[in-house]
Amino acid sequence: MKKNRRIEEIDVLRAAALIMICLYHWFTYKGMYVGVIIFFALSGYLFTSSLLSRDFSCFNVIKRRMSKIYPALLTVILVSTIVLIIMNGGLEEKYKNSAFFSVIGLNNIHQIISGISYFDSYNIILPLTHIWALSFQIQMYVFFPFILKGLKKFKLKDELIGIIFFGISVLSALLMGYKYYKGADISRIYYGTDTRAFTFFVGAAVAMFYNKREISKESEKIKVLLAGMSGIFLSVIFALTVDYKNPLGYYGLLYFISVLSAFSAVLFTKIKLRKLQIPFLSGMKKVLSLLGRREYHYYLWQYPLMIFMREIFKWSKVGFLSQFILEILILIVISEISYFIFEKKNLKVPNYAMPGIIIMLLLFAPLYKNKDLEEMKTVQAQIKEETVKEIEKETVTETEEKTEKTDEKKEEKKSEEEKQKTENIDDRNILFIGDSVLEMTKPELEKKYPNAIIDVKIGRQFSELAGLLTEFKNSGKLGKTVVIALGTNGPILDEDAKKAMAILEGHDVYFVNSVVARPWEKRVNREIANIAKNYGNVKIIDWYSYAKGEKEYFYKDGVHPKPAAAKKYVNLVYSAVSKNK
Incomplete structure (x- = not known):
């Protein structure tokens, strides 16, 4: 060569x-x-x-390579650092x-x-x-x-x-x-x-x-x-x-x-x-x-630009296509400028100037603590702790019920059922399947649906749904009514929807659509709408129309609902699933 x-x-x-x-x-x-x-x-x-x-x-080769790599790389790091300081104050x-x-x-x-x-x-x-x-x-x-x-x-x-x-x-x-x-x-x-x-x-x-x-x-x-x-x-x-x-x-x-x-x-x-x-x-x-x-220049800039654009538009109802076109135009401009400066003009940056500035910013910029994230982690930890306690309690209760079925227990149960009716509680064995968004609403769901099975997992994909439904069906826990809240972590594929709906034939199915500041948000909600259109036993719980753009409802990620919004989420579910029970 x-x-x-x-x-x-x-x-x-x-x-x-x-x-x-x-x-x-x-x-x-x-x-x-x-x-x-x-x-x-x-x-x-x-x-x-x-x-x-x-x-x-060897040393000359390394020196030449690093002199090509680092000027543009350090520029991206410096710009990203400054933008974050401006956005977060630290x-x-x-x-x-x-x-x-x-x-x-x-x-x-x-x-x-x-x-x-x-x-x-x-x-x-x-x-x-x-x-x-x-x-x-x-x-x-x-x-x-x-x-x-x-x-x-x-x-x-x-x-x-x-x-x-x-x-x-x-x-x-x-x-x-x-x-x-x-x-x-x-x-x-x-x-x-x-x-x-x-x-x-x-x-x-x-x-x-x-x-x-x-x-x-x-x-x-x-x-x-x-x-x-x-x-x-x-x-x-x-x-x-x-x-x-x-x-x-x-x-x-x-x-x-x-x-x-x-x-x-x-x-x-x-x-x-x-x-x-x-x-x-x-x-x-x-x-x-x-x-x-x-x-090289397009690669360096495309990811931080995507992250910052997503952050800017996450509360907006501006269509993804419009955001995407704007992002592409900005990417072309920035990358071409970078290419012109560092390769066409071959700008030489002093060896220690830019790294020194970056290190100084990293050392002395205020430490930003994401209070929203800390609160969300606390809520998730509490939910997990309560779940463990419930499992332990259920185990003890099952043992007691096998050995003690007294009239007193029956009276307590009857009294509890009467109390539930007065508090608009749905005591049916409804199956809820969801991801981390549904997990955030679990405490409120349990109040409204004390006998429900609520199966949630962080990062769950829609592709896992058919396998889960099969497990519940084989164990006899697939009830008449099923509520599905998936789509946070990726698109819904048509073949996965067909597999799930084949298992759910004859069941009353409710899909909660998504608010997620990601490219697949529109696609997920469109696929859910298509499922409802193609299957007569499916209804949509429209969380998107209810909550999109409501900044106060969500943590900073624009995806997971805060406790007050979790109540609204559950009330929305209840109005769709239980109003005519």
Whole structure:
């Protein structure tokens, strides 16, 4: 590969990877996060190829890489820090730690230690979560030159070094699969340098085999062509069908995509492809190539911009499409300015100026404590404590009822039933299934529905509903009336709705729609409306129309209701489910 020669197709691959990552961040859609696999594989291949093209000094290589990475990175951290200080009047401790570890290239390690989830971040503004990937690459750029230089000192052939790198990649991939099998937290697997190294080392291994070789045989060209194009095709299929919870990804599919992505790089750097003269495709390729050249700047800015825009609009009824268009326009402007300043003009930032400013802000900015979040945690802890007490009480009560069924007990029960009737209490065995939003209303629900089964779980997805309903049906606890409050944590898929409704045939079903400041809010509520339209036994409890935009109802996340609003929520449920009982 000639020095300083840009290959348009490689830039197109970068652009495709960037688009996938952005789509995942914006819409949490399926396997779009596979874009980061393409990034890492390309980095491993291209970085290794650049090292092999000359005799290199490890420290000079690292210095050059860091001089390209840090100016724009530090700018994003500085701007994010200032924006948060303006918004909150200070910085949360978690953000301070996140920013500091982003500066020193250990963001991913920090997120593992602190237990911050990439997939569940409602309660705190963390605009630097995406820097984990850049921290991983920084670690590779720092340590890999020494590894390669050390192996070269033994005068090993490139092919043998390639085999060693493949061996390292296999060990890393096996570790990923093992940790998933053992039930490790997904974020631990997702962020880990050890469980992610396979992608970079696969790219490096392929570079060791192909860097100094010319592919002249037609049979080999065909093999590389098939592998490279398969990498592109499989990445698209994965992105559209495999979400982050799918075991296939952790049991080898991500590794397979890494290998094929590396061969995509070989294809475009080693084989001269005949260009198709189709105006539309040529124009699209040109646009994607330009985007690929700027992918670093777009990647840096897209996530904090999304987080801040979400915060600004979370109380608004402005449609997501309008928000999204505005966000894209701002992203283009900011990223192009960043590209112009740091690459076109090659602005040199004094070595210690910007890091010094950031560290000073992190040290001396007022510590912001999210009182809403603390209150919410307290409420959730109280609810869990009460739940444990209730379970213990029920166990004792069941034992007593088996041994003592006296007339006195019957009289007490009769008296309690009469009391319930006067207090508008519904004593039916209704089944409630929900996520953390319903959990916040549980104390009020229990007052209105003392005999109900209330099954709630933080982070619950709609895709889990059919399995839960089957369990309740098999245990004889699936009552005539079922209330479902799901949709906070992701979209509702049509196939999941059909599975659930097949089980609920003949039951009275109520769906509570969602208020959630996320891209899927409208989609979730539209799907619930479609379910009600298609099934005669379904009614909607319209929490969205009742509560959307009512800032005082919610904690700062704009999702979970405060105690006073929890009463309103339950009253709304009661008016729909129990007014004509």
